[in-house]
Amino acid sequence: MAKKVATTKKRKEKSKLVPGLVVLFLFLFVSFSYYAYQIVYTANVDTKDQETYVYIPTGATYEQALDSVEATGTIIDKLSLRFMAKLMNYDELVKPGRYKLENGWGNRQLIGVLRLGEQSPVKLTFNNVRLRTQLAEKLATEVEPGQEELDALLNDNEYLKTLGFDTTTVVSMFVPNTYEVYWTITGKELMERMKTEYDKFWTAERKAKADKLGLTPKQVSTLASIVQAETIKNDEKPRVAGVYLNRLQKNMLLQADPTVVFAVRDFTIRRVLNVHLRHDSPYNTYKYKGLPPGPINVPNISSIDAVLNPEQHDYIYFCAKEDFSGYHSFATNVAEHQANARRYQQALNQRKIMK
Structure with missing residues (x-):
């Protein structure tokens, strides 16, 4: 009889325990489900509305x-x-x-x-670049390959030959535009991509215009780099290009101040002096006829197209306007040019710009 009573008592205790366990199970299930939902779906990225x-x-x-x-x-x-x-x-x-x-x-x-691996592409741009080292530095800020790797490629003549360039002309392969690439692109993949874009840029029409001028695409880029260094005014670039093309046609020295600055490698110079003009370098167009060995910067499209579509005129001289507007005074003869130059030199002296 006692045994029967004990069994009954245990059954009653069990019957009381089961609902509690069910409630506990449901509580844990709901809690776990809620936490699992939070882990999976709840917002966990807060950019504070910044990219x-x-x-x-x-x-x-x-x-x-x-x-x-x-x-x-x-x-x-x-x-x-x-x-x-x-x-x-x-x-x-x-x-x-x-x-x-x-x-x-x-x-x-x-x-x-x-x-x-759903990457967001990089919008690759490169403007206001003069030297290969600057180009490597600029590119390295946009993609994974480091400056050292890119600089090595830009200075490897044997590799550059496979792309149709050398160390003096390779910057012309980089036509300034906006290109989408993945950050993980390798150095060589980037170089090959730029060569592909260069080939696309140099259409049959552009090549025909270059040929009519008696220039190769690389030579056009070299002249465009000089035009770009001479004027920031897009509407004036075709006129400046016309001056240098007239000089080339007459077998005259180009006498382009920016090439002297590039030769000296002092880009702080604002006033080219006789000491700079005596610097011996193939880039010094006051000493050597024709175009320099390669571009003195990475010319943009407006500069390249200015050379391909030059203004037709008889000007063979120009110098900066004395009002420092960024425009230039043009001349067809030495006397007129010297008068323009004197006004500009006086303006420099008044502003005490000595170098």
């Missing part, structure tokens, strides 16, 4: 990749991010690249983009 990118270098480990993401300062809950990354096997699918982080992304969206 934000994460850069994951080639060869980065799983930990390094996540550290790079967290270093952006946009992750709200780092623990949930790492939990989701493990859940989605990101440790086995790390891909290098430049990724734009969108405000309000959940962990699933973020990890999904990273593990698929």
Whole structure:
């Protein structure tokens, strides 16, 4: 009888325990489901409405990749991010690249983009570049390959020959425009892409115009670089180009001050003096006839097209206007040019610009 009573008592206790366990199970299930939902779908990226990118270098480990993401300062809950990354096997699918982080992304969206390698392309531009080293420096700020790697390619004559250039002409291969590339592009891939764009730029029409002038595309770029250094006024570039083409036709010295500045490698010079003109360099067009060996900067499209479409005139001289407007005074003879030059020199003296 006592045994029967004990059994009954246990049954009653069990019957009381089951509902409690069910409630606990439901509570844990709901809590886990809610947390799982938060981990997967709740916004975990806060860019504060600023354009934000994460850069994951080639060869980065799983930990390094996540550290790079967290270093952006946009992750709200780092623990949930790492939990989701493990859940989605990101440790086995790390891909290098430049990724734009969108405000309000959940962990699933973020990890999904990273593990698929859905990079945001870089808009590559390069303006106001004079030297190969400057070009390498500029490009290295936009893509993964470093300045040292790019500089080595730009100075490798044997490699440049395969692209149809050498160290004196290679900057002309880089036609200033906006190009979309992936941040992870290799140095050689970038060079080949620029060669492809160069070939596209030099259409049959442009080549025909160059041929009519008696110039190769590289020579056009070299002359365009001089025109660009002489004037920032696009509407004046065809006239300046016409002056230099007239000089070439007459077998005269180009006597372009910017080529002397390039030869001396002192880009702070504002007033070219006799000491600069005596500098011995193939880029000194006061000493050597014809075009210099290569461009003295990376000429933009407006400068190249100005050479291909020059203004037809008889001017063979020009100098800066004394009003410092950026425009120039043009002349057909020495006397007229000297009068223009005197006015400009007086203006320089008044402003005490000695070098």
